[in-house]
Structure formats: C-alpha cells, structure tokens
Amino acid sequence: MTLRENGNEKENKNRNKNENKKNRLHIFPRKLTAKEIALGGVMAAVMAVAAFIPVTVVAGVGKVISAAVMLEPLIGVILGPVLGMYAAAAGAFAGQILAPQGAIFGLLTFIPPTVGATAAGMVAHKRWKAGSLVMGAVILLWYSTSIGRQLYYYPYMPLLFLGLVLLFRNNLGEWIHVKYNEVLGFKGKGIGILIAGLSVFIIAYSGISVITDEVYGLGVIMGAVALILLLLSITKDDLQLKKGSAFTFAAAGVVLFITALQPDYLIFMLTLIFMGITFVLLALILLEYYSRYELFLFSLVVSGVFGVIVMLQAGEILILQILSSGLIIAGVFLFVLVHAHHKDSFEKWSGIAVFAGGVLGVLQRILLLSSDSQLIKRELVHLESLPFLTTISGKEIEISSVLDFYTKKVFIIYSEHIGWFLVFIALMVVGISLFLNVSVEKLAVAYFVISGFAVLSDLMIGNFLAIHVLDLSAGIFKAFLFIYPVERMFMAFFATIFGVGVIIPLKKFGIINLIRR
Incomplete structure (x- = not known):
C-alpha cells in the first residue's frame, strides 16, 4: 500500500469518525x-x-x-x-x-x-x-x-x-x-409476517379446539402447519420442506374427510369435504404426481362458496369477513392462473384482490376485537362472582378461577386476533408486491x-x-x-x-x- 493510499484511508476514517460524532452530539437541530x-x-x-x-x-x-x-x-x-x-x-x-x-x-x-x-x-x-x-x-x-x-x-x-x-x-x-x-429491491414480500401469523393462529386455534371439542380443528391446524412448511420451502428453496408440506397437506385432507362425517349440517359437511379435496390435490401437485390445476381451482372455489354459505347462515352475519374471504380466494385463483398458465396480465388483479381481501379482513378484525375487548373488560370487573359461564367460539364454558379466565378465554381470544391480524397484514404486503412490484416487509417490521x-x-x-x-x-x-x-x-x-x-x-x-x- 502506498503512502498516498495510507493517507486517504486515514482521512476517510477520520471523516467517518467526525460524522458519527456529529450525529451523536447533534440530537437537537440548530435551525428548522x-x-x-x-x-x-x-x-x-x-x-x-x-x-x-x-x-x-x-x-x-x-x-x-x-x-x-x-x-x-x-x-x-x-x-x-x-x-x-x-x-x-x-x-x-x-x-x-x-x-x-x-x-x-x-x-x-x-x-x-x-x-x-x-x-x-x-x-x-x-x-x-x-x-x-x-x-x-x-x-x-x-x-x-x-x-x-x-x-x-x-x-x-x-x-x-x-x-x-x-x-x-x-x-x-x-x-x-x-x-x-x-x-x-426489498425481498421477503410478506412471507415472514404470514408465517408468524399462521404460527400464532395455530396456537390459538389449538386452544379453541381443545376447550370446545371441535373435531375438525385438527384438520385446519394441520393445513396451517402444511402452509407454513410450504412458505419456508419457498424462502429457503428446500425440496425436503416442500415434500413435508405435501405430506402434511395430504394428512390434513384425510382428517377433514373423516371429521366431515361428524356434523349433521349438510353445507358444513360439504365445506369440509371440498376443503379436504383441495388439500389432497395440492399435495399431489407439490409432489408432481398431478399437473392439472383445474380440479384444484374448482375444489378451492367450491369450498369457498360453501364456506360463505355457512357464514351467511350463522347467527351473526359478518359481511366484511365474507367479502374478505371471497376476494382472497379470487386472488389465489388468479395467482394460480398466472403461474400455471402464464397469464401474466392477471398478476396485477391477483395482487389487488389479495390486498383488498387483507384490508377488509383487518377492518372486520377491528370490529370483532372491539366487541371482544368490551365483553372481556365487563367480565374482568365481575371476576369476584366466580364461578360463571362465558362463551368462546360460540360455545359455553365454565370459568372457576382468575387463572382459568385468562388461560381459557383472554389468552386464546387475543392470540386468535393477533394471528389473524398478522395474516391479513401479510396478505396486504403480498398484494402490494404483486400489483406495485413493491415489497414493504422490512419497512413494515x-x-x-x-x-x-x-x-x-x-x-x-x-x-x-x-x-x-x-x-x-x-x-x-x-x-x-x-x-x-x-x-x-x-x-x-x-x-x-x-x-x-x-x-x-x-x-x-x-x-x-x-x-x-
């Protein structure tokens, strides 16, 4: 190294040191x-x-x-x-x-x-x-x-x-x-946020399934685990994770088939059956045993339609949730068309649909969170009247202690909301990345x-x-x-x-x- 290069290097180091010192000292600006x-x-x-x-x-x-x-x-x-x-x-x-x-x-x-x-x-x-x-x-x-x-x-x-x-x-x-x-130029495009949301959702829904004895909950949880494995395989480009995702999707589909025999409600039974078919077909596609996407898309749409009918016939009609579900399914449908049939013109519309579904999902969650928070606050004030009955996921449960209340209701309810919020925010990030070619994951974090x-x-x-x-x-x-x-x-x-x-x-x-x- 020459003397000139040595001098330049020292000069650069001194300049950087002075700039860092200036940044540390000048917390208050001299002039606005x-x-x-x-x-x-x-x-x-x-x-x-x-x-x-x-x-x-x-x-x-x-x-x-x-x-x-x-x-x-x-x-x-x-x-x-x-x-x-x-x-x-x-x-x-x-x-x-x-x-x-x-x-x-x-x-x-x-x-x-x-x-x-x-x-x-x-x-x-x-x-x-x-x-x-x-x-x-x-x-x-x-x-x-x-x-x-x-x-x-x-x-x-x-x-x-x-x-x-x-x-x-x-x-x-x-x-x-x-x-x-x-x-x-940012990478990630919401996948990390989506994985976090699905993980929290699995924890919350596991608690709900145990407390309310929902037999079909295991299939839903396994489907969420399979989706996490699939997302990880995409980010890490790992073939073994992809295979693990496929087998988990297949197992989730089988569980949904079995649990579909339990409900007396026909529409709900059909929803579980077509959701199970969707999982099994996706598993076959991931394992490259099946290459046609048409039947997968058909079962996805049909399960979504039956799911919307179930929500419409429920005691409380959640319009924003129904619209959000429809838009997300439409976005996934268009996204599959883009990558399966190279319909690049649909990518923008896929992003818009997914983004809009995420926005409506967040709005619906805000309303549900507000309602749940007010109810929980009222119940907290009256905890001295133990034991008492409360509801979670539409089913009555008995609360016998303060710890019981927090573990059986408060933790599970708020975990479910956090999980869904993360999922919908991730969908918004994914949607933005599709129709604007912008990834805001690091900015959002x-x-x-x-x-x-x-x-x-x-x-x-x-x-x-x-x-x-x-x-x-x-x-x-x-x-x-x-x-x-x-x-x-x-x-x-x-x-x-x-x-x-x-x-x-x-x-x-x-x-x-x-x-x-």
Missing part, C-alpha cells in the same frame, strides 16, 4: 426550515383532530383513548425527535381542550403522546440510545411507585420492545428511511417495532400519571395486566398499517425528503 415548521403545524393539527376519534374506553375512569395515540409513531418518523416532540405536544394539548372526553389526566393529558412521539422519533432517526433512555426512564417512574414495586412484572411488554429496539438498533433507522427505489415502542412509552408514563392523578388502585392494574399492553399492541398494528400507507406515497413523490432529521 420553514417547510419543516409548516409540516410540524400540519401534523399537530391532524393530531388535534384525531382526539375526536375514540379508540377504546379506560375502565373505571369514564374517559376514552383517542386515535391520536396511533399518530405518535408517524409524527416521530416524519418530523424527527425534536420537531416531532413539539408537534405532538401542541396537537395533544389542543386535542385535550377541544375533545375533553379524552382528557384522562386533565391538562397533563398531552404528556404521554409527547413522550411517545419523541421516543419514536429518536429510534427512527438513529438515536436509539436516547430512545432507550426514554423508555428506561418511564419504566423507572413506574417502579418509583408503591404499586409499581408491588406489580413488578407489569412492564413485560415495554421491556420486550426495548429489547427489540436494542436488537435491531442498527437496522430500524435504515429500513424506515430507505428511498422508494430501494423499497423496490421497522414501523411496527417503532410504533410499539412509542405507544408503550405512552402507556408507562400514562400509568405513572394514573397512579398520582387518578389515584387508581393496584387492583385495577392487576385486573387489566394483560388487557392494557395487548390493546397497545393492536394500536401498534393499526398505526403500522396507516403509517406505511402514508409513508410509501411520500417516498414515491419525494415528500419525505423534506425532513432532514
């Missing part, structure tokens, strides 16, 4: 541009308006949590930690005056969303150390109270997301701030981690204020030990869907580049 201030005002106004939209009721207080909490990550990501903090504080302060039904802590209500937006901005803009300190500080505030020391295990979810931020500390800022043309970090920072500072301002007892926090953090996870889900939907167009048209911090 007019565009940044104007955008900050717009985001503050949006947050104030969002205060009018209730999301959930705070038990025992008579107040509501508004949709403004789901804007915290977006404000932090777009505006950065400092301008985001100002915008969130201004918007939340105005919102608590304009919409007093959400002013849980009176004039102090603006503090939690300000902390949440600041934490999101720090993590999203490569200030993960400062962001971790914020989360650590609000957790320490919890432990500074007697209730916090009594319920020392309460911050399990904030600690989990603090760990995720530390784990992905070098990736979150990169994944969030990639340019639009770099988003086009980064945004979800940042969203969870923000709303849980908000929750912990809110808990501290609830103890001192509202004088809440330890009993309330103990009763809602699982409910409050999990509700925040669903808020993070919704915030991710909304935020990614906003950020992608901003990236495409270059508007996101207005913000330098």
Whole structure:
C-alpha cells in the first residue's frame, strides 16, 4: 500500500469518525426550515383532530383513548425527535381542550403522546440510545411507585420492545428511511409476517379446539402447519420442506374427510369435504404426481362458496369477513392462473384482490376485537362472582378461577386476533408486491417495532400519571395486566398499517425528503 493510499484511508476514517460524532452530539437541530415548521403545524393539527376519534374506553375512569395515540409513531418518523416532540405536544394539548372526553389526566393529558412521539422519533432517526433512555426512564417512574414495586412484572411488554429496539438498533433507522427505489429491491414480500401469523393462529386455534371439542380443528391446524412448511420451502428453496408440506397437506385432507362425517349440517359437511379435496390435490401437485390445476381451482372455489354459505347462515352475519374471504380466494385463483398458465396480465388483479381481501379482513378484525375487548373488560370487573359461564367460539364454558379466565378465554381470544391480524397484514404486503412490484416487509417490521415502542412509552408514563392523578388502585392494574399492553399492541398494528400507507406515497413523490432529521 502506498503512502498516498495510507493517507486517504486515514482521512476517510477520520471523516467517518467526525460524522458519527456529529450525529451523536447533534440530537437537537440548530435551525428548522420553514417547510419543516409548516409540516410540524400540519401534523399537530391532524393530531388535534384525531382526539375526536375514540379508540377504546379506560375502565373505571369514564374517559376514552383517542386515535391520536396511533399518530405518535408517524409524527416521530416524519418530523424527527425534536420537531416531532413539539408537534405532538401542541396537537395533544389542543386535542385535550377541544375533545375533553379524552382528557384522562386533565391538562397533563398531552404528556404521554409527547413522550411517545419523541421516543419514536429518536429510534427512527438513529438515536436509539436516547430512545432507550426514554423508555428506561418511564419504566423507572413506574417502579418509583408503591404499586409499581408491588406489580413488578407489569412492564413485560415495554421491556420486550426495548429489547427489540436494542436488537435491531442498527437496522430500524435504515429500513424506515430507505428511498422508494430501494423499497423496490426489498425481498421477503410478506412471507415472514404470514408465517408468524399462521404460527400464532395455530396456537390459538389449538386452544379453541381443545376447550370446545371441535373435531375438525385438527384438520385446519394441520393445513396451517402444511402452509407454513410450504412458505419456508419457498424462502429457503428446500425440496425436503416442500415434500413435508405435501405430506402434511395430504394428512390434513384425510382428517377433514373423516371429521366431515361428524356434523349433521349438510353445507358444513360439504365445506369440509371440498376443503379436504383441495388439500389432497395440492399435495399431489407439490409432489408432481398431478399437473392439472383445474380440479384444484374448482375444489378451492367450491369450498369457498360453501364456506360463505355457512357464514351467511350463522347467527351473526359478518359481511366484511365474507367479502374478505371471497376476494382472497379470487386472488389465489388468479395467482394460480398466472403461474400455471402464464397469464401474466392477471398478476396485477391477483395482487389487488389479495390486498383488498387483507384490508377488509383487518377492518372486520377491528370490529370483532372491539366487541371482544368490551365483553372481556365487563367480565374482568365481575371476576369476584366466580364461578360463571362465558362463551368462546360460540360455545359455553365454565370459568372457576382468575387463572382459568385468562388461560381459557383472554389468552386464546387475543392470540386468535393477533394471528389473524398478522395474516391479513401479510396478505396486504403480498398484494402490494404483486400489483406495485413493491415489497414493504422490512419497512413494515421497522414501523411496527417503532410504533410499539412509542405507544408503550405512552402507556408507562400514562400509568405513572394514573397512579398520582387518578389515584387508581393496584387492583385495577392487576385486573387489566394483560388487557392494557395487548390493546397497545393492536394500536401498534393499526398505526403500522396507516403509517406505511402514508409513508410509501411520500417516498414515491419525494415528500419525505423534506425532513432532514
């Protein structure tokens, strides 16, 4: 190596060191541009308006949590930690005056969303150390109270997301701030999210099947396992996983055939039979013993039609769920045509159908989650009247203890919702990748981690204020030990869907580049 090359290398190292030092020290910008201030005002106004939209009721207080909490990550990501903090504080302060039904802590209500937006901005803009300190500080505030020391295990979810931020500390800022043309190059296309959703669904549905004695549940669970193996074989290009998927699909089909003899309801029996035929045909196609897709597509559509009839004849008609199922089946149908018969013109429509099915599925899950959460909250308040009867998946079960209630109902219900949300979000990502040739998996993962970090920072500072301002007892926090953090996870889900939907167009048209911090 020549002296000149040595000198250039040292110069580059010094330059990089100075830039890193500059980035570490300049958390606070020296000067804001007019565009940044104007955008900050717009985001503050949006947050104030969002205060009018209730999301959930705070038990025992008579107040509501508004949709403004789901804007915290977006404000932090777009505006950065400092301008985001100002915008969130201004918007939340105005919102608590304009919409007093959400002013849980009176004039102090603006503090939690300000902390949440600041934490999101720090993590999203490569200030993960400062962001971790914020989360650590609000957790320490919890432990500074007697209730916090009594319920020392309460911050399990904030600690989990603090760990995720530390784990992905070098990736979150990169994944969030990639340019639009770099988003086009991402790989994965929702498969990882879909695998996670199916895994959670299997856990939840296994519990439901055991508790309610659903004999056909084993076939559905085996079908989900087979689909996971198939997705893994695609990502890893593993022939053995593909064969394992095929044999599991075949076994699931046989189980569905056997269990189809049990129900007295003819339409439901036909649904199970055609679903079993679909699984067996897919297994034969994967093993390359059968090459014609027509019969597979026919059985898929027929099982979907019978399934829709079953839903229509159920006691509660879920229109969005029916439409979602129909669109997803149509998307799969078109996708098979694209790859089996090289109908490339159908790929875009396949993506649109799958994306629309995912959106409608998420909307239906929001409604079901809201209904289930309200029922669970009412039952939690009356846990002293044990034992009592409740329902899960349409069947009555007896609850004899608090542990019984959490294991038999709360955990299973929320796990089922989480699983379905992940599945529908994955379908939206897959749909986007098909009709826009854009994969947002890494962007979505980064945004979800940042969203969870923000709303849980908000929750912990809110808990501290609830103890001192509202004088809440330890009993309330103990009763809602699982409910409050999990509700925040669903808020993070919704915030991710909304935020990614906003950020992608901003990236495409270059508007996101207005913000330098």
